[in-house]
Amino acid sequence: MQIYTKEYLTSIQRIEQANNRKDAPILYIETYGCQMNVADSELVISIMIDNGYAITDDFNLADVIFINTCSVRDKAERKIRNRLKVFKFLKRSRPSVIVGILGCMSERLKEKLIEEEKIVDIVAGPDSYRSLPQLLKEAESGQTAINVLLSRDETYADISPVRRDKSGVSAYVSIIRGCDNMCAFCVVPFTRGRERSRSPETILEEIKQIIYEGYKEITLLGQNVDKYNWNNELNFAGLLRKVAIANPEIRIRFATSYPNNFTDEVLKTMADYSNICKYIHLPFQSGSSKILKKMRRGYTRESYIERINAIRKILPDCSISTDIIAGYCSETDEDHEQTISLMKNIKFDYAYTFKYSVRPGTYAARNYKDDIPERTKGKRLREIINLQTKISLESNKKDINKTFYVLIEGKSKRSSNRYFGRNSQNKVIVFPKINSKIGDIVRVVVTNCTSATLLGHIVKVDDIIKLIN
Numbered sequence: 001m002q003i004y005t006k007e008y009l010t011s012i013q014r015i016e017q018a019n020n021r022k023d024a025p026i027l028y029i030e031t032y033g034c035q036m037n038v039a040d041s042e043l044v045i046s047i048m049i050d051n052g053y054a055i056t057d058d059f060n061l062a063d064v065i066f067i068n069t070c071s072v073r074d075k076a077e078r079k080i081r082n083r084l085k086v087f088k089f090l091k092r093s094r095p096s097v098i099v100g101i102l103g104c105m106s107e108r109l110k111e112k113l114i115e116e117e118k119i120v121d122i123v124a125g126p127d128s129y130r131s132l133p134q135l136l137k138e139a140e141s142g143q144t145a146i147n148v149l150l151s152r153d154e155t156y157a158d159i160s161p162v163r164r165d166k167s168g169v170s171a172y173v174s175i176i177r178g179c180d181n182m183c184a185f186c187v188v189p190f191t192r193g194r195e196r197s198r199s200p201e202t203i204l205e206e207i208k209q210i211i212y213e214g215y216k217e218i219t220l221l222g223q224n225v226d227k228y229n230w231n232n233e234l235n236f237a238g239l240l241r242k243v244a245i246a247n248p249e250i251r252i253r254f255a256t257s258y259p260n261n262f263t264d265e266v267l268k269t270m271a272d273y274s275n276i277c278k279y280i281h282l283p284f285q286s287g288s289s290k291i292l293k294k295m296r297r298g299y300t301r302e303s304y305i306e307r308i309n310a311i312r313k314i315l316p317d318c319s320i321s322t323d324i325i326a327g328y329c330s331e332t333d334e335d336h337e338q339t340i341s342l343m344k345n346i347k348f349d350y351a352y353t354f355k356y357s358v359r360p361g362t363y364a365a366r367n368y369k370d371d372i373p374e375r376t377k378g379k380r381l382r383e384i385i386n387l388q389t390k391i392s393l394e395s396n397k398k399d400i401n402k403t404f405y406v407l408i409e410g411k412s413k414r415s416s417n418r419y420f421g422r423n424s425q426n427k428v429i430v431f432p433k434i435n436s437k438i439g440d441i442v443r444v445v446v447t448n449c450t451s452a453t454l455l456g457h458i459v460k461v462d463d464i465i466k467l468i469n
């Protein structure tokens with residue numbers, strides 16, 4: 001890792017230096033899927049810059065094109081395959097361009113990707129990024145280059161990511177890689193390998209750098225952050241506490257939590273530190289215990305509700321979002337109704353909703369029939385989305401007349417004289433700019449809302465950053 005000293009270079013400086021090098025080959029990288037992929041692409045850029053590459057945002061200028069891919073649903077893969085058609089066209093006019101597929105699709109499909117997509121020169125799985133310069137050498141000499149080995153200990157702990165977040169306000173810090181949960185429907189354990197935690201020292205060091213670069217918020221990342229475990233000495237709550245104490249001036253978020261592993265100790269730590277945001281993403285997937293069992297999630301409807309009750313008790317002002325899958329194998333109308341009733345009962349502030357998509361090789365693909373017709377999956381999903389829209393609107397209406405500390409992230413897409421930012425509860429608030437700038441924490445009173453956004457105006461721009469909320 002670039003150790004934080006007076007000579008420490010920011011991400012912008014590193015890119016500037018890289019792009020000033022004469023005749024450096026140029027890399028373009030495109031990222032799909034989860035936040036972990038965004039963080040991984042930042043590692044890849046760091047590795048490539050250190051190996052003499054320049055970086056561009058325009059693929060027409062690139063010598064090397066990397067696509068960091070997602071396999072979580074078939075739709076994600078199809079989108080990426082469509083995108084490859086654009087690069088195929090580019091390669092026809094410039095055959096020397098090297099195309100590399102990174103991430104989960106590489107790991108899932110391996111050499112098949114090269115057979116199926118004729119333009120692909122490099123296939124690199126999530127644990128192979130240190131070997132990218134070597135893979136490029138092989139590709140340049142006309143061979144196809146593959147590295148899809150998964151590792152038990154790779155955490156890229158010593159690599160300083162080159163941050164690409166446009167607003168410069170919020171940064172990701174990966175704390176644990178892989179997933180051992182093996183939910184029956186999920187391809188992630190196969191594409192990202194076994195769980196392994198990163199040392200607390202390198203996490204804290206990276207956060208120092210992030211603050212030096214001017215960021216105001218970090219998100220600690222993992223497929224299941226609650227399984228964080230450093231040598232049986234430090235668990236996730238302990239890490240969270242360390243990070244919160246060491247960095248009182250920034251906001252701290254984390255994702256994703258897992259119902260079985262989400263402890264009261266984490267909740268109490270959140271309650272103890274005002275700089276830890278009061279927001280939890282706790283996927284439930286289905287409201288039916290029968291389906292949850294078939295999903296191999298390891299909890300029931302009742303034990304999930306018990307976790308929600310613990311959140312409400314220890315953190316009354318915490319917002320909660322979730323993930324829901326519609327139309328899993330053998331899901332009946334009654335099972336679906338249980339999902340609907342759980343949503344009505346808990347009233348999530350937000351939900352990410354998906355139609356079940358068979359992932360080859362998973363337990364569900366091997367053992368159960370994907371027996372819910374597409375039309376039924378669609379109907380159930382629409383019902384879930386419509387209900388959630390109503391619940392989100394209700395939740396937002398409750399915020400009218402309340403005042404929140406908001407970290408400004410950027411200009412509103414709809415209107416250039418408005419900013420948007422988030423409150424501690426991760427709700428997006430849009431308001432007129434007035435004496436403020438991106439990265440400021442401002443106090444905003446909510447005056448109106450839609451189901452997706454709160455609307456308001458600034459009541460105070462704080463000179464001293466206060467994060468109590």
Ligand code: SAH
Pocket residue numbers: 034072073185186187188222223224255256283285323324325354355356357358359
């Ligand atoms: N723990 C991970 C989950 C990754 S997958 C995290 O960090 O978020 C994200 C969500 O995608 C899951 O919670 C689930 O709701 C959905 N998902 C995963 N596999 C799926 C599949 N085969 N079909 C439909 N949705 C799926």
Ligand code: F3S
Pocket residue numbers: 179180181182183186187188189223224258
């Ligand atoms: Fe997937 Fe379950 Fe892990 S949804 S990422 S196997 S927690």
